[in-house]
Amino acid sequence: MTRRMILMVLGTAMLAGIGCSGTESSSHYLTNPRKENGLVVILPGIEGESEFNHNIRQGLASAGCFRAMPIYNWGAPIPGVGLIINQTNVIGNRIAGSNIAKMIEKYQDNYPGRPVYVVGHSGGGGVAVFTAEGMSQGRKIDGLVLLSASISGDYDLSKALGNCKNGILNVFNPDDTALLGVGTAIMGNVDGGHAASAGLNGFTRRFNGLYQLSVKPGMYYGGGAHDAATRPGFVARFVAPWVLSSIWPPGTAMNVASR
Numbered sequence: 001m002t003r004r005m006i007l008m009v010l011g012t013a014m015l016a017g018i019g020c021s022g023t024e025s026s027s028h029y030l031t032n033p034r035k036e037n038g039l040v041v042i043l044p045g046i047e048g049e050s051e052f053n054h055n056i057r058q059g060l061a062s063a064g065c066f067r068a069m070p071i072y073n074w075g076a077p078i079p080g081v082g083l084i085i086n087q088t089n090v091i092g093n094r095i096a097g098s099n100i101a102k103m104i105e106k107y108q109d110n111y112p113g114r115p116v117y118v119v120g121h122s123g124g125g126g127v128a129v130f131t132a133e134g135m136s137q138g139r140k141i142d143g144l145v146l147l148s149a150s151i152s153g154d155y156d157l158s159k160a161l162g163n164c165k166n167g168i169l170n171v172f173n174p175d176d177t178a179l180l181g182v183g184t185a186i187m188g189n190v191d192g193g194h195a196a197s198a199g200l201n202g203f204t205r206r207f208n209g210l211y212q213l214s215v216k217p218g219m220y221y222g223g224g225a226h227d228a229a230t231r232p233g234f235v236a237r238f239v240a241p242w243v244l245s246s247i248w249p250p251g252t253a254m255n256v257a258s259r
Helices: 004-015 032-037 051-062 081-088 090-110 124-131 158-162 176-188 230-244
Strands: 040-042 118-119 141-147 163-174 210-214 256-258
Touching: 004 230, 032 051, 040 051, 040 090, 040 124, 081 090, 081 141, 081 176, 090 124, 118 230, 124 141, 124 158, 124 163, 124 210, 141 230, 158 163, 163 230
Parallel strands: 040 118, 118 141, 141 163, 163 210
Antiparallel strands: 210 256
């Protein structure tokens, strides 16, 4: 399969989720009462704001997450060619992570002591890791949740985990071979590595504070392999307990192994 064909597959899969803005505007999720309760930054994949990330937010809200939940578009807003730029611009992706970290620190200055989580899907999962790495010395977030993340499976999470109070939850899907196996082997992950993604088979190295959850066929709530972990029902059942808990792993966590 050629690089051009891979781009076409990526584009078809990613663009399929664009165009649904949900029934509630983003401002509904950015009110002062929500900010007083905490912050959950949702990072889209290379496609930008789409149905996938709106579904994540909907799933968290349905599970009782009453916190500010902005969807942060970290990539280049260029139709078509923006997909490949966002997937391969390693330096730009790291800069985006640093910018998000600064945004989080500003929130922490205004709302000290509130919980802060970052949830990233696909390429946004990699940028979520860069965000944790970009936190200033002495600053931490509560945790990262990576959904079908396009970051190399052998990536060193030491620095990111050092800036997370609770740790990192990596949700991976062994069925996601087209995008996170073949696709990233040719196009590369957002960190520049060309190995299989952590979103396909999990992280291969063991770290204290890393938790991994494999998506099984019985856990699907509709959608395809790449967006299965973003479906509202899945998020409400398997992701929200982590975001809502101050201690990891939460007591309601299922099928999770610490690695």
